[in-house]
Amino acid sequence: MMVVKNFLVIGLLLTGCASQSPSQQAANSPQQVISMAAEAAPQSVSTTVELQVLAVGNQRGITYLNSESDYRDQRNVSIAISPESKIKVEAVFGGELSKAAIGKHILVKGTAKRVTIWFFDNNGQRSDKYYYQTQILVSNPDQIQII
Template sequence: MRLLIALAMAAMLAACSTVPRNTQGWIEPVDAVRAANDDPLNGVRGHFVLTVKALNSYSDRTFLNSERDYRDQRNLTVKMPTSMVPSLEQRLGVGLQGLKNRRLVVLGVAKRVRIDFLADGRPTGKYYYQTHVQVDSPTQVSFAD
């Protein structure tokens, strides 16, 4: 009886962790966000497909976003070190700005990340969550088309 209960619970947990994938086996942004919220500790591993609608580059990190507003709850953010951008541009054959409105496939783990609001460099106690896929190698990114 205990074995039967354990097997039933394992099947339920496996069913809960199933992430919808499109016909190519890729995970769409909204499904990545949902899965990352369901397992905030581990996130979800897979191939994520997104159309880059916005991007921002700073001295230390660069972001590619699936929504125009990075604070949108449906947004999936690809985060990478800015030092990696030249290698990514070379691999894809297009400059960073040329990625806008292009469809990408990104291999990695989508995880929920807490973003704190700051005032004078200090957290205010207010925050929201984003879903990030950390990219550390240009080989994690390719065109979907």
């Protein structure tokens, strides 16, 4: 009888230590992540976000999965995928991100940061106008899960 009790106790302890993937209950909305990143600025904050990809963009080799159709929208969270991990992330989605990611509901685990995006004039000079964008960098395809 004592062996059975010990076995059950050890089993319960090991179950509590098991690694778990992000669950939907643990995920934050884009609005929550934006608020967390703004509060932590200029530092970043670890989070898991659940969102639907409404737009995909590219700039300087980085691919962005956006929670809003307009990446300038203050409600937008941009998932920034590094060039080094893009091919592996495309394997998760089953194709080129500009086509395969649109409309997908995803969980992303990473570090959210409020980034200043500056406007430039026609001569390429930075103006005094800017907006904030909340970004989560993805450098490992394990950070993204399609739900």
